[in-house]
Amino acid sequence: MVAVVHTLHRLRKAGHRIAGCFPLYPPTALLHAFGFTPVVLWGLGSDAAELRQSDRHLQPFACAVARELSECLISAGQTTFDAVVSYNACDTLRNLPEILQAASPESGRSLPLLQFHLPAIPLERTVARSYLERNIEKLIAMLETLTRSAFSSRQFFASTTLYLTQHRLAIALEDAVGSGQISFAAGAELLQLAHILPVEEHIARLREQLAACADRGAVHAEPTRVMISGIVPPPVALADAIDAIGLRVVANDIASLHRSYGYAPAASDNPLAYYCDYYLNRPACPTISASADRRLVEIKRLINKSRSQGLIFLGTKFCEYEYFELPQLERMLRAEGIPTLRIELAAATTADSGASQLRLEAFAEMLRQSEHGDD
Amino acid sequence: MAMTSTFSKRAAGQRLTQFVIEDAMRLRQRANEGAFVVWIGVAVPAELFAGFDNVVYAVPESHAALCAAKGVGAQQAEKAERLGYSTDLCSYARIDLGTAFDGGNGSPIFGLPRPDLLVSDNNNCALLCKWFDVHHREWGVPHVVLDVPFCYERQQPADTAYIAAQLRDLVDTVAQLSGQRFEIDRVREAVKHSCAALQLWKQFLDLARDRPAGISAFDSFVQMAPIVSARGSERLVAHLQRLVEETRQQIARGEFPVADERYRLLWDGIAPWPQLRKMFGRLAAQGANVISASYTYCIGSLEGEIALFAYHGEEPIDYLARLQNATVCPQGMALRIAAMRRAISHYDVDGVIFASNRSCKVYSLMQIDQMRRIREAVPIPCVMIDVDHADARKYAEEAVFSRLEAFLESIDDARA
Numbered sequence A: 001m002v003a004v005v006h007t008l009h010r011l012r013k014a015g016h017r018i019a020g021c022f023p024l025y026p027p028t029a030l031l032h033a034f035g036f037t038p039v040v041l042w043g044l045g046s047d048a049a050e051l052r053q054s055d056r057h058l059q060p061f062a063c064a065v066a067r068e069l070s071e072c073l074i075s076a077g078q079t080t081f082d083a084v085v086s087y088n089a090c091d092t093l094r095n096l097p098e099i100l101q102a103a104s105p106e107s108g109r110s111l112p113l114l115q116f117h118l119p120a121i122p123l124e125r126t127v128a129r130s131y132l133e134r135n136i137e138k139l140i141a142m143l144e145t146l147t148r149s150a151f152s153s154r155q156f157f158a159s160t161t162l163y164l165t166q167h168r169l170a171i172a173l174e175d176a177v178g179s180g181q182i183s184f185a186a187g188a189e190l191l192q193l194a195h196i197l198p199v200e201e202h203i204a205r206l207r208e209q210l211a212a213c214a215d216r217g218a219v220h221a222e223p224t225r226v227m228i229s230g231i232v233p234p235p236v237a238l239a240d241a242i243d244a245i246g247l248r249v250v251a252n253d254i255a256s257l258h259r260s261y262g263y264a265p266a267a268s269d270n271p272l273a274y275y276c277d278y279y280l281n282r283p284a285c286p287t288i289s290a291s292a293d294r295r296l297v298e299i300k301r302l303i304n305k306s307r308s309q310g311l312i313f314l315g316t317k318f319c320e321y322e323y324f325e326l327p328q329l330e331r332m333l334r335a336e337g338i339p340t341l342r343i344e345l346a347a348a349t350t351a352d353s354g355a356s357q358l359r360l361e362a363f364a365e366m367l368r369q370s371e372h373g374d375d
Numbered sequence B: 001m002a003m004t005s006t007f008s009k010r011a012a013g014q015r016l017t018q019f020v021i022e023d024a025m026r027l028r029q030r031a032n033e034g035a036f037v038v039w040i041g042v043a044v045p046a047e048l049f050a051g052f053d054n055v056v057y058a059v060p061e062s063h064a065a066l067c068a069a070k071g072v073g074a075q076q077a078e079k080a081e082r083l084g085y086s087t088d089l090c091s092y093a094r095i096d097l098g099t100a101f102d103g104g105n106g107s108p109i110f111g112l113p114r115p116d117l118l119v120s121d122n123n124n125c126a127l128l129c130k131w132f133d134v135h136h137r138e139w140g141v142p143h144v145v146l147d148v149p150f151c152y153e154r155q156q157p158a159d160t161a162y163i164a165a166q167l168r169d170l171v172d173t174v175a176q177l178s179g180q181r182f183e184i185d186r187v188r189e190a191v192k193h194s195c196a197a198l199q200l201w202k203q204f205l206d207l208a209r210d211r212p213a214g215i216s217a218f219d220s221f222v223q224m225a226p227i228v229s230a231r232g233s234e235r236l237v238a239h240l241q242r243l244v245e246e247t248r249q250q251i252a253r254g255e256f257p258v259a260d261e262r263y264r265l266l267w268d269g270i271a272p273w274p275q276l277r278k279m280f281g282r283l284a285a286q287g288a289n290v291i292s293a294s295y296t297y298c299i300g301s302l303e304g305e306i307a308l309f310a311y312h313g314e315e316p317i318d319y320l321a322r323l324q325n326a327t328v329c330p331q332g333m334a335l336r337i338a339a340m341r342r343a344i345s346h347y348d349v350d351g352v353i354f355a356s357n358r359s360c361k362v363y364s365l366m367q368i369d370q371m372r373r374i375r376e377a378v379p380i381p382c383v384m385i386d387v388d389h390a391d392a393r394k395y396a397e398e399a400v401f402s403r404l405e406a407f408l409e410s411i412d413d414a415r416a
């Protein structure tokens, strides 16, 4: 978490007003339109040194994502964040807002908490859509009170334009990873920065990287093609191992990567219509119940489109949302002749990537053998 | 009058068993005869189904609890684990999936009849929707989710309206799928029965106010089963009426769960089904009785309360929508603390056991803070122990009891 906290301090010094957000798909463009730099506190694990603050509030059977974001908010919250924005996703997270709020007065300052409910029923239903619209209106009213400034549709249009640009560039970078122009480890690291960097800075970094990729040109070697799925990208050692053993990540269904930037609505000056579109059409995710029926279909489509030979599933330990869907997903892929590998990620402080690397190597070997028709 | 600890549950216990068996048989028979079968999450307002001629409901959580209480929870859960379902998933879900995948084998009541519709409710936990989705995909059965906003504060009118609109949609869906006509007046009757039953339930729980307490929370845990399986029925009212009368008679005869009651405890968490008997016995041997539990005092109450939220003849769907948070899980910490403080004083409790349950994130993942704040506010000795409500493999009895013994000592110290 050191690098994240360092970045946050840098932003703070530069005058950014930071809104810490969770879970993964908060209304970032709206926060941006109100002058905040939204930071999505997700997948902080790769450099989480300890979970001392979090352990005072959460049992160890909370997932690493929740423990790490609590650690970050509690330890850095007082001096770093101007607000916390959250919505409902999973059972673990719904308990966090009050825990975090209870933790902050201990150090003398209460962080403004902006909470809204994202309907868990399909947004095609009128009742869900109007409930979401009312919640977005409430959120806007809270932001107006907090910032003492009125909502500006012009500013919102400008913000949504930026997020659309970021989405397009992120997809282009994903393609560059898929075509071997940049390693998975480097690509994932840059894409993950979407959550921490100001959108303008992230766009600049993506452009720079894509230009470097274009200079490098196409890579012709025929790789072993895999799709990767899970909540957060693998820790650095594991991501490096994926590259080192010659696996090419040609499709990505990681919640904090593709599922986050995989869809951006057209630029708009209407936040109600924008967020109905955003939450309705975004990539399916186990934490968005209403998208459950789409999920297996989308994964199958991604596998076929990318001609992936196997799927690596990086499970976050204790994440029930992913693990309920997994057995049926694995069975569906088996029926299609697509092998799967499950790797479980615990909190970074306790993780042992050695065993996972060995399993990755065996998986890669198996894919290669089946590619060559070996028994 | 001599007081004895020979608390005889024979009559009540036998009638309960009879009730549960008859309900299970009735359900299966009606399903076999062509009734429309709905599987529901425990918080789904089952009274709605009384509005139809031939719709029956089953509650997988309740069935899983029965498996756990009868000692077959772990064995059924393993069947799901062998098919790739993680041991970190809620043990109720694993027990249910394992039983369903194995065609009901191993279940004390041979599983549940196949559903025509699944209705989950994310107020208890969002996990339930994922769990029912497995059945939905496996069997191609439609699945309706009731989306109930989590309560950090008391339910707002806009939320009640949102929930009520979904309940009306649910009625339309059942009518459409089952081809049956719906009559709201029958729901009104069912709600009246439920309210009468819940009034008796509160009276039963209040028998813990005497010293020594006339009941143990372990009794109230098992007596919850009919409230789940027979909601909205007259037979539930009759059953609870007899339970209250009979328990009063036992008290009059000087029979108490723990006659030598030195510690009156409150339990925060789901019932530890596989350990009920043994845990009760070991605590009783030390003069400790768990006299109340958040798991049971929340039933029939609004958020933050322990008193009954009574029905006064208003539009039944609106009443049912308002009562959607009448369990602990959909309530935020401030509301849980408010209800617990009321219970501590109402039942005159000496200490609180927080049963941290790795299977149930919604119930457990605020208990550390909740415990700290209860300790500060009341103040009262508290302890946290690790349990799993249905998976006996995840329970370490000696470790738990060494904490509980130290906790009882801390109550003595507090008194001194």
Ligand code: SF4
Residues within 6 Å of the ligand: A063, A064, A065, A066, A089, A090, A091, A092, A093, A231, A287, A316, A318, A319, A320, A321, A322
């Ligand atoms: S990883 Fe899973 S359990 Fe953890 S916060 Fe995310 S959705 Fe919730």
Ligand code: SF4
Residues within 6 Å of the ligand: B061, B090, B091, B092, B093, B124, B125, B127, B128, B270, B329, B359, B360, B361, B362, B363, B389
């Ligand atoms: S025990 Fe907890 S996690 Fe399991 S179904 Fe009940 S509320 Fe949900």
